[in-house]
Amino acid sequence: MKPVDLARKLRREAAFEPAALDRGKAVLMAAIRREVEPTRGPAIVPQIPYEDVRAALSFLERAFGFREIPTARLVTADGGIDHAMLAFGGSVIGIGPQGHHGTVSPKNGGIESQYISVYVDDVDAHYQRAVAAGARIANGLRDYAWGDRPYEAHRTYEALDLEGHRWRFHQLLREVPQSKRRSRPGED
Amino acid sequence: MNSRSDAEVIGRSLDQPEAFGLIYDRHAATVLRFLGRRAGAEVAEGLVGELFRIAFERRKTFDTSRASALPWLYGIGSNLLMKHRRGEARRLRASARMAAADEAVDRRASAGALDARLLFPRVADAIEALPDGEREALLLFAWEDLSYQSVAEALELPIGTVRSRLNRARAHLRELLEPGGESRVRSR
Numbered sequence: 001m002k003p004v005d006l007a008r009k010l011r012r013e014a015a016f017e018p019a020a021l022d023r024g025k026a027v028l029m030a031a032i033r034r035e036v037e038p039t040r041g042p043a044i045v046p047q048i049p050y051e052d053v054r055a056a057l058s059f060l061e062r063a064f065g066f067r068e069i070p071t072a073r074l075v076t077a078d079g080g081i082d083h084a085m086l087a088f089g090g091s092v093i094g095i096g097p098q099g100h101h102g103t104v105s106p107k108n109g110g111i112e113s114q115y116i117s118v119y120v121d122d123v124d125a126h127y128q129r130a131v132a133a134g135a136r137i138a139n140g141l142r143d144y145a146w147g148d149r150p151y152e153a154h155r156t157y158e159a160l161d162l163e164g165h166r167w168r169f170h171q172l173l174r175e176v177p178q179s180k181r182r183s184r185p186g187e188d
Numbered sequence: 189m190n191s192r193s194d195a196e197v198i199g200r201s202l203d204q205p206e207a208f209g210l211i212y213d214r215h216a217a218t219v220l221r222f223l224g225r226r227a228g229a230e231v232a233e234g235l236v237g238e239l240f241r242i243a244f245e246r247r248k249t250f251d252t253s254r255a256s257a258l259p260w261l262y263g264i265g266s267n268l269l270m271k272h273r274r275g276e277a278r279r280l281r282a283s284a285r286m287a288a289a290d291e292a293v294d295r296r297a298s299a300g301a302l303d304a305r306l307l308f309p310r311v312a313d314a315i316e317a318l319p320d321g322e323r324e325a326l327l328l329f330a331w332e333d334l335s336y337q338s339v340a341e342a343l344e345l346p347i348g349t350v351r352s353r354l355n356r357a358r359a360h361l362r363e364l365l366e367p368g369g370e371s372r373v374r375s376r
Contacts, residue, residue: 003361004330006311011331012283014224020233021216027237028212031244032205 045085046116047094049103050163053081056095059162060086063133064118064169065126066093088118106164115158115166123155123171130169135159138166143173194257198250208244211257216240219261225331227272228279235268242268251341259341262332266324266342277316284312307365314364322357325350 001009050056060066065088072085083096093116098105106112120126127141139158153173160166192200194211201208216236223232223239242264243250243257250260269276291304315323321343328339336354340347 003358003365004326006307006365007315007326007330007361009287009308010280010283010311010315011225012279012286013221014229014232016220016224016229016233020220020229020236023233024216024220024237024240025209025212028240028244029209031241032208035205035244 042091045092045094047096047101047103048116048165049098049100049105050095051098051105051107052162053084053095053097055162057081057084057086059133059135060095063130063135063159063161064088064167065120065129089120091118106166107162112164112166115168117168117170119170119172121171123157123169126169126171127157130159135161193255195250195252195255198247198257199252201244201247205244208247211243211261212240215258215261218258219265222262222332223265223269226269226279226327227275231272231275235265235272239264239268254341259334259338262328262334262338263342263344266328270320280312280315281309284308310365311361314361317364318357318360322353322360325353326357326361329354 048056057068061068066086067088069085069087069092072083074082074084076082080097081095083094085092085094096103098108124141127137131137136159137157138160139156141155141157143153143155145153154170155173156168156170158166158168194214197207197210201211219239220232220236223235226232227235239261243261246264250257254260285308288304288308291308315326318326324343325339328334328342329336334342336347336350339345339354340350343350345353
């Protein structure tokens with residue numbers, strides 16, 4: 001027998017599971033989807049108004065460790081910042097001049113209509129950095145056995161930025177089993 | 189339903205990535221069988237999606253002067269199989285045992301059966317002993333029934349190189365299967 005024919009004698013079919021081709025296609029289609037929707041960012045993006053956007057941008061970077069996404073900056077004709085985006089831990093915020101989209105800075109409005117929770121790896125180090133950069137501390141560091149998210153204990157502080165927006169920084173400490181979860185004092 | 193060549197489909201998938209799904213629908217079953225013959229069902233099922241994902245991500249490099257994508261897909265598969273050489277060798281030895289047993293049943297007569305029991309394991313050893321490039325060319329040619337041209341496209345070699353590799357593989361096998369050739373297989 002010829003060598004190639006002998007080699008052919010060792011050719012043997014494998015027996016596949018019926019779903020094998022479907023599973024393979026799912027791998028391909030996932031790769032295709034990743035390319036079609038390349039880098040869709042987070043689903044919710046807080047947009048925060050400032051009287052002095054440039055000063056706010058600098059403060060948010062220095063005090064809180066946010067990083068501007070340079071390609072996202074929009075500039076006005078006179079060189080002012082019309083809109084900027086800052087990234088932190090896989091999330092983003094937008095900042096822009098007050099008055100746009102009906103917004104007003106707490107500096108002029110006199111109220112804080114919301115606060116923003118930010119989850120960090122080391123809240124004590126974050127606190128030191130914010131204080132050093134001139135953040136006003138509204139509530140000092142403290143541990144809680146409940147959280148904005150259920151099951152989690154966390155350590156937090158609250159800071160006000162240059163114009164009075166309130167930021168609450170959290171470090172998750174451990175999971176709290178549902179049975180041990182306490183409600184906030186004054187709540188059931 | 190769709191008479192476009194693979195080259196046209198891949199060309200279109202540069203702008204419309206979803207179009208690449210059709211390449212899977214056309215060739216995945218063939219490619220899965222190829223991977224299965226070489227490395228067994230389990231490995232093949234794990235690799236087929238990966239193979240097409242890689243193909244999708246490299247589709248810009250596909251030579252659109254080739255009408256069929258199949259040799260290109262075989263080539264990607266051959267590379268993926270390099271990591272599964274041990275499993276391939278095991279499967280080949282098992283195939284040799286099964287081929288020998290089949291032959292014994294077929295012939296019933298004793299003389300031929302004895303030959304087969306000795307011969308097929310030696311064929312497996314001889315295939316294993318081939319240099320990688322020769323083994324790959326031989327198995328694409330003998331097991332997948334690819335033409336020289338298709339083997340050349342799969343391995344990205346000039347057709348003359350494929351021809352000489354296959355001739356060398358044939359000569360090696362013939363030599364290793366000769367009486368006394370066994371010792372040469374073992375000593376490799």
